[in-house]
Amino acid sequence: GIQVEQSPPDLILQEGANSTLRCNFSDSVNNLQWFHQNPWGQLINLFYIPSGTKQNGRLSATTVATERYSLLYISSSQTTDSGVYFCAVVRPGTASKLTFGTGTRLQVTL
Amino acid sequence: KAGVTQTPRYLIKTRGQQVTLSCSPISGHRSVSWYQQTPGQGLQFLFEYFSETQRNKGNFPGRFSGRQFSNSRSEMNVSTLELGDSALYLCASSRDQRSGGLLDLYNEQFFGPGTRLTVL
Numbered sequence: 001g002i003q004v005e006q007s008p009p010d011l012i013l014q015e016g017a018n019s020t021l022r023c024n025f026s027d028s029v030n031n032l033q034w035f036h037q038n039p040w041g042q043l044i045n046l047f048y049i050p051s052g053t054k055q056n057g058r059l060s061a062t063t064v065a066t067e068r069y070s071l072l073y074i075s076s077s078q079t080t081d082s083g084v085y086f087c088a089v090v091r092p093g094t095a096s097k098l099t100f101g102t103g104t105r106l107q108v109t110l
Numbered sequence: 111k112a113g114v115t116q117t118p119r120y121l122i123k124t125r126g127q128q129v130t131l132s133c134s135p136i137s138g139h140r141s142v143s144w145y146q147q148t149p150g151q152g153l154q155f156l157f158e159y160f161s162e163t164q165r166n167k168g169n170f171p172g173r174f175s176g177r178q179f180s181n182s183r184s185e186m187n188v189s190t191l192e193l194g195d196s197a198l199y200l201c202a203s204s205r206d207q208r209s210g211g212l213l214d215l216y217n218e219q220f221f222g223p224g225t226r227l228t229v230l
Contacts, residue, residue: 031217041147041198041224048218086153095165096141096204096217100153 002027002091006101013077013108021072021104023087031090032063033098034072036083043086046072077108111137114203114222122228128189131225135182135203141165142184143219144176147198156199159184160206188227196229
């Protein structure tokens with residue numbers, strides 16, 4: 001099956017710093033989503049981005065499908081950004097089956 | 111528009127028992143998927159239902175089963191619970207919008223808050 005790798009696995013930032021999270025996948029995908037998992041376990045949708053670039057406030061994401069990677073940028077980080085960030089992909093022909101990466105655990109300190 | 115809802119939110123069972131979890135998708139969403147999250151295995155796909163039919167299945171034993179009703183609500187059942195079944199169970203729904211014969215054209219998935227199952 002498809003492999004989804006995220007880096008770095010852990011990240012500690014001071015409030016106000018910027019960061020880039022990376023997601024590499026081993027095969028072609030139809031869909032790619034970025035999620036933020038809050039401390040209560042809920043997965044919050046950040047981006048639905050099979051290709052191209054999108055921005056939402058301090059967050060932006062870029063997916064280069066032909067090179068099989070996606071990047072999530074967090075600017076001016078805040079303590080509320082802490083949590084685990086997941087990238088998940090859908091292979092063609094697998095309907096809605098998301099394959100998740102192992103996540104990046106982000107801690108933003110004061 | 112209300113989000114995906116899951117009940118119950120927390121559950122404690124003992125080994126050998128069975129459990130049923132419920133998921134109500136976002137209104138208008140026809141696809142419902144289930145995932146298991148554990149510290150050791152991460153987030154793993156269990157199965158997906160669309161129009162009351164199982165469309166996709168992950169690598170889980172037959173003790174894990176599910177169904178979908180005509181109103182798109184879904185339930186999953188785990189029989190003969192084992193300690194290793196302790197996990198966060200997440201449900202996701204999507205509109206499953208297709209156009210012009212293309213598959214997976216727009217299929218953003220939205221997750222519920224999860225059911226945290228503890229097996230003692």
